[in-house]
Amino acid sequence: MSRDPSGPAAGGREPQSVRAGAGAAMSRDPDGPQRTPEERRLGEQVDEEIRFHLEMRARALERRGMPRRQARQEARRRFGDVEQTKEVCVRSDRRWERRMGRRRWWNGLAQDAALAWRRVRRGRRFVATTGLVLALGIGAATTLFGVIDAVLLRPLPYPDSERLYLLFETEPQPSAENFAWANFEDLREAAVSFEGLSAWTWRAGTLTGRGSPQRVEGRAVSPGFFELIGVPPLLGRGFRTEEGQEGQERVVVLGHALCGTRSAAPRTWSAEP
Amino acid sequence: MKDPETQLVRGTVHMLILRTLAEEGSLHGYGIVASIEERTGGALGIEDGALYQALHRMQERGWLESEWGHAETGKRARFYRLTRKGRARLATEEASWSRYVEAVTRVLRPGRP
Numbered sequence: 001m002s003r004d005p006s007g008p009a010a011g012g013r014e015p016q017s018v019r020a021g022a023g024a025a026m027s028r029d030p031d032g033p034q035r036t037p038e039e040r041r042l043g044e045q046v047d048e049e050i051r052f053h054l055e056m057r058a059r060a061l062e063r064r065g066m067p068r069r070q071a072r073q074e075a076r077r078r079f080g081d082v083e084q085t086k087e088v089c090v091r092s093d094r095r096w097e098r099r100m101g102r103r104r105w106w107n108g109l110a111q112d113a114a115l116a117w118r119r120v121r122r123g124r125r126f127v128a129t130t131g132l133v134l135a136l137g138i139g140a141a142t143t144l145f146g147v148i149d150a151v152l153l154r155p156l157p158y159p160d161s162e163r164l165y166l167l168f169e170t171e172p173q174p175s176a177e178n179f180a181w182a183n184f185e186d187l188r189e190a191a192v193s194f195e196g197l198s199a200w201t202w203r204a205g206t207l208t209g210r211g212s213p214q215r216v217e218g219r220a221v222s223p224g225f226f227e228l229i230g231v232p233p234l235l236g237r238g239f240r241t242e243e244g245q246e247g248q249e250r251v252v253v254l255g256h257a258l259c260g261t262r263s264a265a266p267r268t269w270s271a272e273p
Numbered sequence: 274m275k276d277p278e279t280q281l282v283r284g285t286v287h288m289l290i291l292r293t294l295a296e297e298g299s300l301h302g303y304g305i306v307a308s309i310e311e312r313t314g315g316a317l318g319i320e321d322g323a324l325y326q327a328l329h330r331m332q333e334r335g336w337l338e339s340e341w342g343h344a345e346t347g348k349r350a351r352f353y354r355l356t357r358k359g360r361a362r363l364a365t366e367e368a369s370w371s372r373y374v375e376a377v378t379r380v381l382r383p384g385r386p
Contacts, residue, residue, distance in 0.1 A: 045351075046329075049302060052350045053321060056303040080322035092329040099333075 039090060042097075046089045050082060159230040163195075184222075198225040218255070226253075286319055286327045288370060291336065291363040294355045301342075301350035302328060328353060336362050 035043070054075045061071035079085070120127050155161040168174050169183065179199060188197045200221040207214045226238030233253050243251050293308050294300060300308065302325055309317065331337045336359035344350040355363070 046325075048349060049351045050325065052301070052344070052348055053303045053306075053325070055348070056307075056344075056346075057321070060307070078321055080320040082322065085322035085325050088326040089329040092326075092333045096329075096333040 038094065038097075042090045042093045043086065046086050046093070049089075050079070050086065054079060157231075164229065165194075167197075196224055196228045198222045198228045200225065218252075285370065286324065287331060287336075288363065288366040289317075289319075290324070290327060290331065290353075291355065291359055291366065294337070294353060295360065295363055299352045299354045301344060301352050303350075305353070331359070335359075 054072070057075035057078065058068070058071040061074055062068055066074065076082070156164060158164060167179065167187075169179050181199070184197070184199045191197060198221060200219045203218050203220045205216055205218070207216050221239070223239045223241045223244040226232050232238060234256065236253070238253060239251060243249070289309055290305055293305050297304070297308060305328075306319065306321060306324055309319065328337065328339075332339055332353070336356060337353045338356050339351050339353045341349055342352045
């Protein structure tokens with residue numbers, strides 16, 4: 001080593017020539033704007049690895065008597081295409097690093113899972129309490145959402161339901177339940193911005209006839225109700241305008257559920273008044 | 274692209290590297306080349322660039338692992354080592370190499386039985 005002329009004892013010029021000789025091809029750096037920081041980093045590492053090799057080779061040749069400049073050239077020649085080797089190595093390294101990264105991620109996940117499992121096994125009561133709290137919270141939130149969704153968020157099952165409006169009277173109190181009939185009639189005649197208006201109210205009654213008497217709930221609606229909501233009855237017809245007058249025959253449209261329970265064949269009903 | 278002789282060598286580069294590392298433990302790239310050249314007496318020439326490409330590919334495939342260290346000269350170098358997969362790979366490659374050599378030898382034997 002003490003006789004090695006390329007060591008630091010030789011003086012200031014030596015390190016420069018080392019770089020110029022061994023690294024000439026690599027300083028012709030084709031790093032374009034395409035290079036990512038990752039590629040640059042890997043490229044630098046490969047550069048260093050190749051530089052080391054070329055140095056070692058050159059030194060070995062010098063030791064056998066070859067002059068320095070020739071040794072460096074011979075080392076380069078024996079290496080082959082430096083750029084191509086660097087490309088292949090960097091690509092390889094990139095793939096490898098990606099794979100290592102993924103593996104580390106999964107390992108981390110597995111470790112966390114194992115840790116969690118150990119914690120669970122050691123503190124059963126804590127886990128049970130937490131689990132219960134979570135279950136209650138999730139259950140409550142889900143139920144709440146279910147209700148809100150069905151009542152508020154979901155559109156009504158009628159065509160163009162976003163165009164259906166519920167009208168409120170604001171005097172004496174805001175209420176949709178106590179719309180005065182007279183007001184409704186006035187509105188129906190005067191209103192121009194609505195396609196139609198219909199009113200409904202709650203009714204209850206008893207159904208007699210075949211079988212035991214049954215309490216039924218329903219609505220009384222103004223004529224044109226079925227046309228307004230856009231859902232005509234499955235069988236038969238809705239209400240005619242004249243049936244809304246006082247003194248007319250009273251007509252009923254039966255709900256599907258009722259038809260099912262009271263009669264074998266729904267058709268029987270449509271014939272009855 | 275390359276003549277048949279070099280192609281043969283390229284196919285066995287992996288095996289030579291694996292064998293060298295199996296015997297010498299941890300080496301940097303130049304050390305591997307030097308070891309092979311020494312043992313074959315210079316009969317087998319591997320282009321250095323091809324060797325480094327092979328080293329990196331083998332690391333990618335999990336047969337080798339590398340770490341940076343300091344060489345005897347004090348400079349930084351990348352040292353390679355066999356992995357468990359690498360040892361297994363060496364065994365399979367040596368086995369198929371033996372079969373190959375045996376098959377070729379039989380063909381080359383003069384005359385027919």
